[in-house]
Amino acid sequence: MPDSLPMQNNLVKNSKWKRWLKLLLRSKTGTVGLLIVLTIVFVAIFAPWLAPYEHSVIDPLNTHKPPFWMEGGDMANVLGTDNLGRDILSRIIYGSQVSLLVGISSVVLAGVIGVLVGLFAGYFGGFLDAFFMRLADSFLAIPNILLALVMLGVFGPGLMTLILVLGVTNWVQYARIIRGEVLSIKERDFVRAAKTIGVKNRNIIFSHLYPNVISSFIVVATLSVASTIILESSLSFLGLGIQPPQVSWGTILSDGRDYLATSWWLATFPGLAITIAVLGIIFLGDWLRDVMDPRSVK
Amino acid sequence: MSQLLEVKGLKKSFDVTRGLIKRKKQYLHAVNDVSFSVQKGEVLGIVGESGCGKSTLGNLIIQLLEPTEGEIIFDGVDLRKLPPEQLRKKREDIQMVFQDPFSSLNPRKRVFDIIAEPLKTHGSYNKVELEHEVLQLMDVVGLNRSYLNRYPHEFSGGQRQRIGIARAIALKPKLIICDEPVSALDVSIQSQILNLLKKLQKELQLTYIFIAHGLPAVKHVSDRIAVMYLGKIVELTTKENLFTNPMHPYTEGLLSAIPIPDPTARKDERRLLEGDIPNPVNPPTGCAFHTRCPYKTELCERVEPEFTEKRDGHFTACHHPLKEGKGIISQHEKY
Structure with missing residues (x-):
C-alpha cells in the first residue's frame, strides 16, 4: 500500500449528541415528549417549592372541595381537596416524586437484567440459554403481582424494596424479546464477519448485537413504565407498597376510587397525571428509537 | 511457491434426524472427505451447484463451523488443534469476503468503524494512525474518502462489497476466502468487483479461495479450479486444463x-x-x-x-x- 499520504486527523466525527439534538428539534413528538418528561422531572425535584401546601396536611372542615371552576371551588385549592381535606394539586406534585422514581428506576433495573440475560443467553445458547429461559418461564408462570406480594411480604414494604421487587419481577419480558432478536441477528453475516476477524465475544455482544436490539427494548420499556406506575399503586393499595404519609399517583388514585360517584376529581387528576407522564415517555421513547437507527437520518 | 493451506480428509455432517419415535439417525454430509492444498499467492476457484457444500467448505476453513473430521493445516499449524485464544489471534491471517453485502455490514456502524474493527482487534493504533490506515484502505478499494462517516444503508451493493473487501484486507491476511463475492451484485458491478479483487491479489500478493456457483466468475480470477459435486471435489486442475x-x-x-x-x-x-x-x-x-x-x-x-x-x-x-x-x-x- 502507498505510504506517502500525509497523516490526517479528525475526519472521523464524534458528534453524536449534536445529531441527536438536531433530530429532536425536527421531530414534533420527540420535542413534546422531552418537554413533558423534563417538566415532570422538574416538578418532582422542586416539589417542596412548587406545591402550595404540604401533601399530608388534613383539613377536616374543607373536605371534598371541587376544583376551582365548579361551584363551591376556589383558587385556594385549584384541583380541589380529598376526603380528608388535603389539597389534590399538592399531593399530585409530591406524588410525582415516588411515581417517577419507582416507574423509571424499576424499568431500568428490569431492563438491565433482562437485556443482559437476553444478550448472553441468545448469543451463547446451550446450557446458559436453557437455564435462563426455563427460569424466565417459571417467572411467567407466577402472576407478577403475586410474586411481588410474596417478596414484599418477605423483605418488608418500603420504597427501595418496591423498586427492587418490580425490577426483579419484570426482567422476563425484556429477556425474551432481546433473546429472540439476538437469535436472528447473530446469524447475520456481519456477526460472522466479526467472528472471522477474531473479535472477542464480549465485544461482539456489546458492539454488534446490543446496538441492533436496543430499539426493541426501548419500545417495550416505555410502554411498561405505565404499567409499573399502576402496579405500584396496586401494591400500595394492598398496603405493601409505599407507606403513608408518603404519596404517589397510584395511592392518590386508589384513595379516590371510593368517591368516584360523588367527588370524581379525587381519582381523575392523578389518573390524568399518569396518562400525561406515560404519553411523554412513550413519545420520547419513540423518538429515541428512531434516532438510534442511522437509516432515519438524512 | 510454498504451501499455505492444506486440507486433509475434511468432513462435515449435519444431524438432520427428525421425529421423536422413529429415531433413525440421519446425516447430511455437506462436505465429504475433501482434500486439497493451496499455494502461497495462488487463487483456487471452487465451483459447484447450490447445495454442493462449497460454502460449507469455506466456513470450515475459516473456522466458522466445526469440522466433523479432517485436518486444516494453515501455515504449518492444524487450526483445529489450536486453543481458542490462539485461534482468535490466528484469525488475523485468514479473512473472508461475504456473499451478501447487505447483511455483512452492521447497519448501526459507520464505514470507519467497520473498516477499523479488524485493526482495533489485532493492532494497537492511536486515533490518528487508525484514521490514516482506514483512509488508505478506502483508497485502495476505490471508496471516496468522504464516505468515512456514512452508514452502510447509504451505499449500493457494489460499494458495500468494497467496504467488505477493505475490511478483509485490513490486516493483510495471508488467505482470503471469497464466498461468492459477486453473485449478489448487478452484472455491471460484478466485473468491477472481480477486477478489484484481482488487482488486490496481484498488488498485495494475496492468496484466495474463490467460491462461486458458475465457471465464468472463477475463470476470470483463478489459477486452479476445483469442481464440487455433492460434498466432494470431482475435478481439480489448472484453469487452462x-x-x-x-x-x-x-x-x-x-x-x-x-x-x-x-x-x-x-x-x-x-x-x-x-x-x-x-x-x-x-x-x-x-x-x-x-x-x-x-x-x-x-x-x-x-x-x-x-x-x-x-x-x-x-x-x-x-x-x-x-x-x-x-x-x-x-x-x-x-x-
Missing part, C-alpha cells in the same frame, strides 16, 4: 452451460446437465454423479471412483474420464 480438457462429465456439463456470445464459435453439441442434484441425505451409491451422467456404466453405480491424479496435475474422481479436447476452448485458442 479445465477449460480445454475437462475430464469429469460434470465439468463438461458446467462448461456447456456457459453462454458463448459468438454463434460461430459455438460447438455443435451441447451437453447440458439434466435433472437435479440428488438429496445429499441419501446420496446415490457408487459415483454420486451417475444419476445424471450421460456416460455411466454399471461400474459407476456400484463403485465409488477414487479422486486421483489422472494426468499431470489434473485430478479427477471418475471411472471413465473424458478424452482430451472436450472443453469449450480448444487448446490453441486464447481466452
Whole structure:
C-alpha cells in the first residue's frame, strides 16, 4: 500500500449528541415528549417549592372541595381537596416524586437484567440459554403481582424494596424479546464477519448485537413504565407498597376510587397525571428509537 | 511457491434426524472427505451447484463451523488443534469476503468503524494512525474518502462489497476466502468487483479461495479450479486444463452451460446437465454423479471412483474420464 499520504486527523466525527439534538428539534413528538418528561422531572425535584401546601396536611372542615371552576371551588385549592381535606394539586406534585422514581428506576433495573440475560443467553445458547429461559418461564408462570406480594411480604414494604421487587419481577419480558432478536441477528453475516476477524465475544455482544436490539427494548420499556406506575399503586393499595404519609399517583388514585360517584376529581387528576407522564415517555421513547437507527437520518 | 493451506480428509455432517419415535439417525454430509492444498499467492476457484457444500467448505476453513473430521493445516499449524485464544489471534491471517453485502455490514456502524474493527482487534493504533490506515484502505478499494462517516444503508451493493473487501484486507491476511463475492451484485458491478479483487491479489500478493456457483466468475480470477459435486471435489486442475480438457462429465456439463456470445464459435453439441442434484441425505451409491451422467456404466453405480491424479496435475474422481479436447476452448485458442 502507498505510504506517502500525509497523516490526517479528525475526519472521523464524534458528534453524536449534536445529531441527536438536531433530530429532536425536527421531530414534533420527540420535542413534546422531552418537554413533558423534563417538566415532570422538574416538578418532582422542586416539589417542596412548587406545591402550595404540604401533601399530608388534613383539613377536616374543607373536605371534598371541587376544583376551582365548579361551584363551591376556589383558587385556594385549584384541583380541589380529598376526603380528608388535603389539597389534590399538592399531593399530585409530591406524588410525582415516588411515581417517577419507582416507574423509571424499576424499568431500568428490569431492563438491565433482562437485556443482559437476553444478550448472553441468545448469543451463547446451550446450557446458559436453557437455564435462563426455563427460569424466565417459571417467572411467567407466577402472576407478577403475586410474586411481588410474596417478596414484599418477605423483605418488608418500603420504597427501595418496591423498586427492587418490580425490577426483579419484570426482567422476563425484556429477556425474551432481546433473546429472540439476538437469535436472528447473530446469524447475520456481519456477526460472522466479526467472528472471522477474531473479535472477542464480549465485544461482539456489546458492539454488534446490543446496538441492533436496543430499539426493541426501548419500545417495550416505555410502554411498561405505565404499567409499573399502576402496579405500584396496586401494591400500595394492598398496603405493601409505599407507606403513608408518603404519596404517589397510584395511592392518590386508589384513595379516590371510593368517591368516584360523588367527588370524581379525587381519582381523575392523578389518573390524568399518569396518562400525561406515560404519553411523554412513550413519545420520547419513540423518538429515541428512531434516532438510534442511522437509516432515519438524512 | 510454498504451501499455505492444506486440507486433509475434511468432513462435515449435519444431524438432520427428525421425529421423536422413529429415531433413525440421519446425516447430511455437506462436505465429504475433501482434500486439497493451496499455494502461497495462488487463487483456487471452487465451483459447484447450490447445495454442493462449497460454502460449507469455506466456513470450515475459516473456522466458522466445526469440522466433523479432517485436518486444516494453515501455515504449518492444524487450526483445529489450536486453543481458542490462539485461534482468535490466528484469525488475523485468514479473512473472508461475504456473499451478501447487505447483511455483512452492521447497519448501526459507520464505514470507519467497520473498516477499523479488524485493526482495533489485532493492532494497537492511536486515533490518528487508525484514521490514516482506514483512509488508505478506502483508497485502495476505490471508496471516496468522504464516505468515512456514512452508514452502510447509504451505499449500493457494489460499494458495500468494497467496504467488505477493505475490511478483509485490513490486516493483510495471508488467505482470503471469497464466498461468492459477486453473485449478489448487478452484472455491471460484478466485473468491477472481480477486477478489484484481482488487482488486490496481484498488488498485495494475496492468496484466495474463490467460491462461486458458475465457471465464468472463477475463470476470470483463478489459477486452479476445483469442481464440487455433492460434498466432494470431482475435478481439480489448472484453469487452462479445465477449460480445454475437462475430464469429469460434470465439468463438461458446467462448461456447456456457459453462454458463448459468438454463434460461430459455438460447438455443435451441447451437453447440458439434466435433472437435479440428488438429496445429499441419501446420496446415490457408487459415483454420486451417475444419476445424471450421460456416460455411466454399471461400474459407476456400484463403485465409488477414487479422486486421483489422472494426468499431470489434473485430478479427477471418475471411472471413465473424458478424452482430451472436450472443453469449450480448444487448446490453441486464447481466452
